[in-house]
Amino acid sequence: MIKDKKTIDRLLAEYGSPLYIFREDDFIENYKTFYNAMKTGYDKYRLSYSYKTNYAPYIAGLVKKLGGYAEVVSDMEYSIAKKVGYEDRQIIYNGPIKGELGYRMMLNGGMLNVDNLEELKYVCSIAQKNENDISIGLRLNIDIGQSFISRFGIDTDSDDLQKAIAMINDQGNLHLRGLHCHIGQSRSPQSWQNRARRMLEIVGSCFKDLKLEYIDLGSGMFARMEKSLADQFGGSIPSYEDYAQAVGSVFSGHYKDCSYEDRPLLFTEPGTTLINSYIDFVAEVSSIKHIKGKSFVVLNCSKHNLGEICTLKRMPIEIIRNSKETETLSNADFVGYTCLEHDVMYKGFNGELGVGDYIVFGNTGGYSNVSKPPFISPNCAMVSENGILIKKAEDFDDVLRTYQWEIN
Secondary structure, eight states, rough: OOHHHHHHHHHHHOSSSSEEEEEEHHHHHHHHHHHHHHHHHHHEEEEEEETOOOOHHHHHHHHHHHHHHEESSSHHHHHHHHTOOEEEEEEEEEEESSOOHHHHHHHOOOEEEEEHHHHHHHHHHHHOOOSSSSEEEEEOOOOOSSSSSOSEEEEESTTHHHHHHHHHHSSSSSEEEEEEEETTTOOOOHHHHHHHHHHHHHHHHHSSSSSSSSEEEEOOOOOOOHHHHGGGTTTTOHHHHHHHHHHHHHHHTHHHHHHSTTTTTTOOOSHHHGGGGGEEEEEEEEEEETTTEEEEEEEEHHHHOOOOOHHSSSOEEEOOOOOOEEEEEEEEEEEOOOTHHHTTTEEEEEEETTTTTTEEEEEEEESSSTTTSSSSSSOOEETTHHHHHHHOOOOOHHHHSSOOOOOO
């Protein structure tokens, strides 16, 4: 987490407050550590960055420079990947509802993973109108012992998978090139080993005569994080090597008798794992209120700036002194500028604080700036630690541009 007051003062003076600060060097180090660990587990591994987590073009472009693929779930995200410079063959397109650009990408060699039978019918109709061969992937809904029923993918415990296989086989120029799964809320190495085993069981039972190009295990690994946050997850966060061993041992064992060329690519789609800990958010104390024995610290931001995690966990924070007058607070809540009672970012603060002090929130890289609605106030700027502008602060015109002002 960024702690240097001079750096924060310099960036806020130039770009305003509040502000996202991207720690680029730390991000690159984390990326390389993660990738090298996974590749050690299974040598034919590729990383595909989850755009929905944070699609800032600067960050997406950095991933491309580092050799990562792009994982997108909408035509908007696909368009970002193309503008960043990706070729279609370097893009994985997932999601339950895809846009027309996704199907064009499929025709150009991109990896499109079909989510359901209705979508597969549409893909078959495209294939019927084309003479060339078309390749797709299937997104599978698998049971690895998780505590909930996922809504994504084709159910492998029903006859839907066999229906999908029959539909593909009936369309002569349509071919299956890969399999995909994603199991949310299942972050332990054991759950990752379970999904690897289950996917390979399906390969052996349903696709043993098919040479797959790739198997994609989705996302959902713990990231590196501040100790104060890790303690809230039980304190013992798995390492990247733990995940690499859990998955790599299964894949390497299964394909031990295959040449490198005959093995499928193994994809994972990290988002929060890569970016969460490497964007900090700096807010300013606007006022301190005491109401009926309860203290409230009002910040010049809202919980939407930080992402959903601030409603689930106590974010790691640093206090940067900027006020000559402070007071001792006990069990104070940090609240935002919105007119919502539940706009609370941090509960139970104890310590010295004054109006004008900066609060630095760590772990705000994922599902924060991309999820911020244009509610009450536009979003703020994002910069790199060395002062490169990644996203300008939005103004009112940015928010209101799509509205019609003339009233007849």
